[in-house]
Amino acid sequence: SRPTLTVVSPFYNEVEAIAEFCLQLRSVLDAMDVEYEVVLVDDGSTDGSWEAATGPDWPQRTVLRLASNAGHQAALDAGVRHSHGDFVVTMDSDLQHPPEVVAELLATIRAESVDVVYAVRSDRREEGRFKRWSAHWYYRVVRALTSVPIIEDAADFRIMSRFVVDVVNAIPDKKVFRLILPSLGFSFSTVAYKANSRYAGESKYSLRHMTRLAIRSSV
Numbered sequence: 308s309r310p311t312l313t314v315v316s317p318f319y320n321e322v323e324a325i326a327e328f329c330l331q332l333r334s335v336l337d338a339m340d341v342e343y344e345v346v347l348v349d350d351g352s353t354d355g356s357w358e359a360a361t362g363p364d365w366p367q368r369t370v371l372r373l374a375s376n377a378g379h380q381a382a383l384d385a386g387v388r389h390s391h392g393d394f395v396v397t398m399d400s401d402l403q404h405p406p407e408v409v410a411e412l413l414a415t416i417r418a419e420s421v422d423v424v425y426a427v428r429s430d431r432r433e434e435g436r437f438k439r440w441s442a443h444w445y446y447r448v449v450r451a452l453t454s455v456p457i458i459e460d461a462a463d464f465r466i467m468s469r470f471v472v473d474v475v476n477a478i479p480d481k482k483v484f485r486l487i488l489p490s491l492g493f494s495f496s497t498v499a500y501k502a503n504s505r506y507a508g509e510s511k512y513s514l515r516h517m518t519r520l521a522i523r524s525s526v
Contacts, residue, residue: 311341313392317382318400319350323507326359332406348386351376396466402506404464412466422493426464429499455490
């Protein structure tokens with residue numbers, strides 16, 4: 308039978324964080340009393356992340372492995388295409404997206420009967436000046452180039468209905484989720500959350516990556 312909830316999370320070279328992410332996410336999901344599945348996508352890691360992500364045993368978890376580093380959005384797309392849940396959460400695996408917010412996202416989309424619920428950061432003051440600047444720059448540039456009302460500070464932490472997932476999966480590759488969802492006019496709500504610090508390592512979104520994402524969002 309179809310699970311109620313799927314959680315999709317890509318990772319790339321997160322060997323220090325991915326096992327802890329799985330532990331925390333499993334604790335949250337097991338307490339929610341819903342049928343669920345977890346789809347992790349290894350975006351061509353080279354540091355042992357695959358081994359860390361595949362153990363210990365977790366029956367509800369599937370780990371997909373891409374042949375090479377295809378990028379965060381491509382890995383996200385692969386995971387969403389592999390999902391089966393009535394509702395699908397996308398989130399990062401570095402623990403900046405708190406797993407406990409997943410329960411609030413599911414409760415909100417059910418209560419408000421909307422298509423998408425975006426988790427929106429309530430505060431970015433804990434980030435460095437460059438990270439805050441590059442994030443603000445990305446949203447400003449994409450709005451100017453596309454006129455799509457993307458939600459600032461929403462990034463890729465959200466829950467979607469199966470209807471939305473089926474529509475998005477019918478669209479050809481090279482999609483940018485944070486742009487394509489608002490461009491299609493789905494009904495939505497938001498949930499505010501406070502981001503955690505990265506559990507380990509450094510952000511994969513350098514200025515080059517943010518620039519490439521902005522260009523990809525606008526074409």
